[in-house]
Amino acid sequence: MANVxxxxxxxxxxxxxxxxxALIQHPMExxxxxxxxxxxLPRNIITQFTATWNDIEIFRMKMSPAVAANPYVSFFxxxxxxxxVRLRWTGDRDFxxxxxxxxxxx
Amino acid sequence: xxxxxxxxxxxxxxxxxxxxxxxxxxxxxxxAAPDTMMAAVKEVTGEAAVRPGRVTLDIPPLVENGNAxxxxxxxxxxxxxxxxxxxxxxxxxxxxxxxxxxxWLGPRNGKAIVATRIKLAxxxxxxxxxxxxxxxxxxxxxDVIVTIAACTEDVx
Numbered sequence: 365m366a367n368v369x370x371x372x373x374x375x376x377x378x379x380x381x382x383x384x385x386a387l388i389q390h391p392m393e394x395x396x397x398x399x400x401x402x403x404x405l406p407r408n409i410i411t412q413f414t415a416t417w418n419d420i421e422i423f424r425m426k427m428s429p430a431v432a433a434n435p436y437v438s439f440f441x442x443x444x445x446x447x448x449v450r451l452r453w454t455g456d457r458d459f460x461x462x463x464x465x466x467x468x469x470x
Numbered sequence: 471x472x473x474x475x476x477x478x479x480x481x482x483x484x485x486x487x488x489x490x491x492x493x494x495x496x497x498x499x500x501x502a503a504p505d506t507m508m509a510a511v512k513e514v515t516g517e518a519a520v521r522p523g524r525v526t527l528d529i530p531p532l533v534e535n536g537n538a539x540x541x542x543x544x545x546x547x548x549x550x551x552x553x554x555x556x557x558x559x560x561x562x563x564x565x566x567x568x569x570x571x572x573x574w575l576g577p578r579n580g581k582a583i584v585a586t587r588i589k590l591a592x593x594x595x596x597x598x599x600x601x602x603x604x605x606x607x608x609x610x611x612x613d614v615i616v617t618i619a620a621c622t623e624d625v626x
Contacts, residue, residue: 392589420578422576422579425571427571430571430588431570437585
């Protein structure tokens with residue numbers, strides 16, 4: 365499992381718009397770079413990133429090789445009710461990683 | 471002896487027309503992005519008109535290292551059920567592929583702001599397109615000068 369860092373406020377007022385930041389360790393190898401033997405390194409990237417709030421999808425992103433290594437994503441969400449924000453990354457070579465944070469809405 | 475073709479001395483009229491051409495042409499070519507990027511843009515917009523405005527593409531104008539360039543796309547939108555941004559697409563001109571990322575949003579996002587870090591292989595133009603729930607497309611573009619390109623260093 366890849367290293368995942370998620371930054372979100374632990375508490376929020378109801379209806380407040382909060383920022384969610386996510387960072388994951390991944391090489392994002394483009395498939396266009398030659399390796400030490402001169403042959404192209406095969407592509408190995410994260411292709412999909414999704415965020416759910418209490419299992420309802422709130423944000424989705426499709427990544428291309430042009431996203432930098434160790435992808436960082438920041439987006440916003442309305443704190444509607446207390447719950448779990450689950451982030452999921454999937455990609456080449458059956459890559460799959462997950463992380464979650466709980467946000468308490470007052 | 472070879473005869474030189476008769477030299478045309480520009481009249482005032484042709485001179486004025488010529489100078490106009492010279493001033494207009496560079497502007498036109500600076501706006502024309504390479505075909506692959508325009509083809510990729512067409513894939514998401516279809517035949518709909520893409521209007522400049524409402525989108526802010528925040529990217530440094532000069533970057534030293536193209537391997538990780540911070541990009542923030544923000545779109546002016548109330549983000550209500552009736553009127554919200556449904557997607558943000560970012561494209562580039564000179565990387566091996568024109569796609570950078572596509573993000574899908576909805577009213578639950580509150581703000582139509584997406585930030586990430588991207589690779590740029592060369593000095594080039596980056597374009598962001600926002601798609602709204604009303605079927606409109608808004609865009610913003612920025613020119614970025616890259617001094618050390620991504621993908622050029624050897625892998626050890």
